[in-house]
Every structure is written in C-alpha cells, then in structure tokens.
Amino acid sequence: MMQNEYNFIHWYNLKTTKIMPLQRMDIQKLIDSTSNKEEKELLRVFPELLDSLRDMLETGDKDMLDAKTHFQEAAEYTLPQCKNVQALMFMKVFKELAKDSGEKELKLVRIVAWCFEMIYSSFKLIDELIFDKTVDADARPCYHRVTGTGIEASNDAFFVLCLMYMILQKYIADDSKLMAIESMFRYVGLNDTDTLQRVERIALKLGHFAKVKEDYLNCYGNKEVFGKTGSNIEQNKMCWLIVTALNQADDKQKDILKANYGRPNENCISKVKAVYQDLDLTSTFRTFEKTAHRDLLEEISKMGDDLPKNFMFEIANNILNWEDTRYFFKC
Secondary structure, three states: OOHHHHHHHHHOOHHHOOOOOOOOOOHHHHHHHOOOHHHHHHHHHHHHHHHHHHHHOOOOOHHHHHHHHHHHHHHHHHOOOOOOHHHHHHHHHHHHHOOOOOHHHHHHHHHHHHHHHHHHHHHHHHHHHHHOOOOEEOOEEOHHHHHOOHHHHHHHHHHHHHHHHHHHHHHOOOHHHHHHHHHHHHHOOOOOHHHHHHHHHHHHHHHHHHHHHHHHHHHHOOHHHHOOOOOOOOOOOOOHHHHHHHHHOOHHHHHHHHHHOOOOOHHHHHHHHHHHHHOOHHHHHHHHHHHHHHHHHHHHHOOOOOOOHHHHHHHHHHHHOOOOOOOOOOO
C-alpha cells in the first residue's frame, strides 16, 4: 500500500469517532430493484471497487480493523444506495457519443462514472452536515444522523473524496488507459475547441435552469416527492427566490425580508413566504422557466448531429417537467 494511503487511514481518529453499524448493502437486491440496464451494470462494478478499497486500506494493523469496516459501510451507505444520477448521466452521454465501445472500455468508463458519484457524495455529505443541517435526504436519514457522529462525519466525507483518487490511481493511472479514454472522447468529436465551448455553454445554461428550478421547489415542492424539507429560507441561502424578491420588493417588503429571512422560526418563514406570494414570484418563475426552456431547445437544435443532442433535449425537458419526481434526470 502506498504511503499516502497509509497516512490517510491513520489520520482517521478512532478515539474521537463513534462507530455505529449502518444498514449493509445487498447488491443483488439493489440490482433486482431497478429496471434500468445501465444502472444494473454500474451496480455490478461496485463490489469490485469495495474489494479494491479493502486491499488499499490493508495495513496489517489489527487496531485499524474497525476503521476499515467503518469506511466500507460509509461507502456502501453514501454511494450505491442512492440514485447514482451523476454516474448514469455520465454513462448515457458517453454511450450516445461512443456507440461502438466494447465491454472492456465500458467497464473502465463505469469506474470513472463511480468517481463522479464519489465527488458528488463527498460534497453532499458536507452540505447536509454543515451548510443545510439536513435531517433527511433521498427519503432516508442523512448519513451523519444514522451514524450519530455529528460533525465528525466530515471525516467520512473526505474519505469518500480520497477514495475517488485511490480508485483512479489503481484503475486509471496507467498512461495507456488514460490515453484510451482520451482517444475515445476525441474519436467522438470532442477535441474541437469551438465544439467544446458550445457544449460547455449549453451545459452551463442547463445547470442554471436546473438550479433555479431546484430553488423554487425547495420552497414550493412536495416533501413526499423530493425526500426532504426545503430549508433555504431559514438557512439564509442566497437563492433565486430571495434575489428576485429583493429586486422587485418595495421598501416595506424589503424590511420584512431583512427582518425575517435566515431565521429558523416558523413565523419568520411564513412572513417571507407571504412576501413571495404578494410579489407573485410563482408567475415570475413560470415566465423564466418557459423562456429558459425555449432558449435551450433553440440552442441545442443548432448543435451538430455528432454531439449528444438527444440527451440535452431530454435534460431540458426533464427540468421543465421536474415537479413530481425527486430528480430531473429520470433513471
């Protein structure tokens, strides 16, 4: 095992971290529970990554056995038992671009896709623990709540991020493998600067569209659908609704918003929402939504047929209709 990996496992302080058992992963049950073929293939790859994790964290130190078990449980709870939207989106784009890829190449790309999930999961754990102070997400208790570790769960968030680097080092460090992935992307036409800039511009607009919709649903969405209670108002988040409200409000309304926004009090939250209603922000949002969707479809239609137009059309349409599903990407 490499020195940096050894240092990482010993950096994790068992004396200050309360280790509690999590719901263990039943990979076959997860595979059987989805009808999505690509999701099944992604889940079949994950046990191999767990085996690699155990091998990479092998120190020969018996005192670290509990830490290894805890890290495995952390990876199981925060990765395959979620919806894996990032990995599925990555695979869908890749397969649309590289239709002739063989199973050997696809397995390597699925490993990279899991690395995207590790990055997202790490940020999500920190967001739930520190910024949102979320109790439930994805229709189940947040990781820090299940483990009972509180702020110390941030250790596990950094572990998941480190796991991504460790996986890449094992599977992708070989220069020939890196060149193979790069050549696959070049083969499908993503080596042209103008094309990359066009795709990036549309991707940023899709991201903005999705974020504004998420901000709106955080206030007005159905908790039973989205798996969590919106908390942007009490958490003092600088989201689309409050920015738009401050731009449209008169002095009296601004005073109400300044006095009540960012306060974890139901009465304060109600006063903020009352201003939103007086300003008719729902109508403002619907106008934005319609315009953003129309502009996106127009710009996507101008893309070349060798680019993932169908995927981008699908994402734009899913964001528009993102009202009754937990995720705008339908797995």
